[in-house]
Amino acid sequence: RKEVEQDPGPFNVPEGATVAFNCTYSNSASQSFFWYRQDCRKEPKLLMSVYSSGNEDGRFTAQLNRASQYISLLIRDSKLSDSATYLCVVRPPKASYDKVIFGPGTSLSVIP
Amino acid sequence: DVKVTQSSRYLVKRTGEKVFLECVQDMDHENMFWYRQDPGLGLRLIYFSYDVKMKEKGDIPEGYSVSREKKERFSLILESASTNQTSMYLCASSSPWGGRETQYFGPGTRLLVL
Numbered sequence: 001r002k003e004v005e006q007d008p009g010p011f012n013v014p015e016g017a018t019v020a021f022n023c024t025y026s027n028s029a030s031q032s033f034f035w036y037r038q039d040c041r042k043e044p045k046l047l048m049s050v051y052s053s054g055n056e057d058g059r060f061t062a063q064l065n066r067a068s069q070y071i072s073l074l075i076r077d078s079k080l081s082d083s084a085t086y087l088c089v090v091r092p093p094k095a096s097y098d099k100v101i102f103g104p105g106t107s108l109s110v111i112p
Numbered sequence: 113d114v115k116v117t118q119s120s121r122y123l124v125k126r127t128g129e130k131v132f133l134e135c136v137q138d139m140d141h142e143n144m145f146w147y148r149q150d151p152g153l154g155l156r157l158i159y160f161s162y163d164v165k166m167k168e169k170g171d172i173p174e175g176y177s178v179s180r181e182k183k184e185r186f187s188l189i190l191e192s193a194s195t196n197q198t199s200m201y202l203c204a205s206s207s208p209w210g211g212r213e214t215q216y217f218g219p220g221t222r223l224l225v226l
Contacts (some may be wrong), residue, residue, distance in 0.1 A: 004150070008152070032213060034213075034214075039205065042219070042220075043202060043217035043218060043219050043220055044202075044215075044217050046156070046214045046215070087154070087155070091213065097143075098143050098206040098208055098213045098215065099160060100213070100215070101145075102154050102155040102156075103154055104152060104153060104154035105154060109173075
């Protein structure tokens with residue numbers, strides 16, 4: 001089993017739709033969790049950290065379920081500019097020096 | 113704003129050539145990383161460095177070496193390029209202070225080995 005798994009998609013959704021991505025991780029003792037966004041032919045950038053209590057940033061909501069070992073990202077009222085690949089990132093236990101593991105990414109296309 | 117720059121956006125090399133990829137960050141970050149990104153495989157860590165002259169192997173170090181002589185600069189070296197090293201190479205930096213553990217990436221170098 002891979003350490004971090006994501007549904008690669010693509011997810012094709014109309015503007016204004018709500019879309020959710022899940023990400024599963026294999027090590028139950030993993031420490032920190034993040035969502036990064038990568039636009040086509042660009043570098044990844046941090047979208048948001050994922051806190052145990054869940055957190056929201058505008059139209060984006062991140063949730064952590066430690067019991068089931070998954071994190072989720074919910075995007076409400078999708079915009080064309082949300083089209084990108086969303087990378088789930090996990091910091092494993094005892095990881096040194098900010099070493100993290102990237103998932104393969106989920107591709108989102110928001111259609112007019 | 114953190115800025116991470118990489119020496120080339122696109123590079124074409126021949127099999128057997130020695131290839132140098134350079135990365136520079138301007139935020140005085142302690143940690144620097146080299147990844148490669150391939151379709152379906154995501155980002156895989158090649159090497160990282162947590163201080164000048166310090167380095168640790170990542171998940172796929174074979175065929176690569178690194179150098180960190182100055183804090184701001186982290187170089188990736190392909191000793192003898194092979195076609196299976198054709199990939200997108202991404203450099204990143206981070207600081208352990210402040211608790212955010214965010215990695216800041218450079219724009220990437222697309223390397224084609226013929």
